Amino acid sequence: MPIELDNVTFRYGPQTPLVIDGMSFTVPHGQMLALMGPSGSGKSTLLQLIGGILRPTSGQINNSIPSHETTWVFQTPTLLNAQTVRHNIDIALYATGWSPKQQHARVETVIESVGLHGLGETGVSTLSGGQQQRVQIARALAAQPQLVLADEPTGQLDHTTTALVMDALIAARDAGTGIIIVTHDRYVAERCERIITLEDGHILSDEHRAEGSPT
Structure with missing residues (x-):
């Protein structure tokens, strides 16, 4: 609609x-x-x-x-700073019903798509502001939302x-x-x-x- x-x-x-x-x-x-x-x-x-x-x-x-099919990317990243890049993206997939293998593959795909290859296990607090913004974008895209x-x-x-x-x-x-x-x-x-x-x-x-x- x-x-x-x-x-x-x-x-x-x-x-x-x-x-x-x-x-x-x-x-x-x-x-x-x-x-x-x-x-x-x-x-x-x-x-x-x-x-x-x-x-x-x-x-x-x-x-x-519906609100659960809408994701946001704000001007200032809203991330879990004590967690890794992967964990910050994983949380967007918890309610999808996907298998762990599917979730892992999807996280790898979106990390790659925003140019953060190899940084999945890196703590987001150590990243630059631009890298953190890319994590936020990857998280927004991860579950393939409607909007x-x-x-x-x-x-x-x-x-x-x-x-x-x-x-x-x-x-x-x-x-x-x-x-x-x-x-x-x-x-x-x-x-x-x-x-x-x-x-x-x-x-x-x-x-x-x-x-x-x-x-």
């Missing part, structure tokens, strides 16, 4: 200005969408509304994807690693996962099949592109 926004508004308090002002659009199932715009345009707020962290002030959001919501997932990464991570996200999209990315990086946005640009809580443009086309 698609995600549908119908005339959605949001403000943080009764006397505060609207952060999202009358927004309507539909995200088809499995689409890879980038949300762009300057700081303060409402990108992260919109992502949290779609994911159910925030509730609209008015209007409706219809998102039938990934990512807030500046490549902000700490160099261009080569960003390209690698985008390849992994596109592969997840090709396998059926919908992905919505908040980003300031034009390269990241142009690897998506659709770019919605926001300004002052409104949609400035809605651009459909060739799917996953690199620049």
Whole structure:
């Protein structure tokens, strides 16, 4: 089922200005969408509304994807710092019903996909910020969820690693996962099949592109 926004508004308090002002659009199932715009345009707020962290002030959001089928990638990694890379990813697979052999193989696959080969037994507290972010992305993709919501997932990464991570996200999209990315990086946005640009809580443009086309 698609995600549908119908005339959605949001403000943080009764006397505060609207952060999202009358927004309507539909995200088809499995689409890879980038949300762009300057700081303060409402990108992260919109992502949290779609994911159910925030509730609209008015209007409706219809998102039938269950919470356990939605994973998040935040700007600051949320990891178990006393644990290894492998353990941090393993926890995303506990409820899948997969066998230990299947879980092990899947963890290896996603570790490889984000360029962390050989670091499975490394404690995440010893990793750089960019490496930790890649662990968070690998964990988000591990269980092959229906939807990934990512807030500046490549902000700490160099261009080569960003390209690698985008390849992994596109592969997840090709396998059926919908992905919505908040980003300031034009390269990241142009690897998506659709770019919605926001300004002052409104949609400035809605651009459909060739799917996953690199620049």
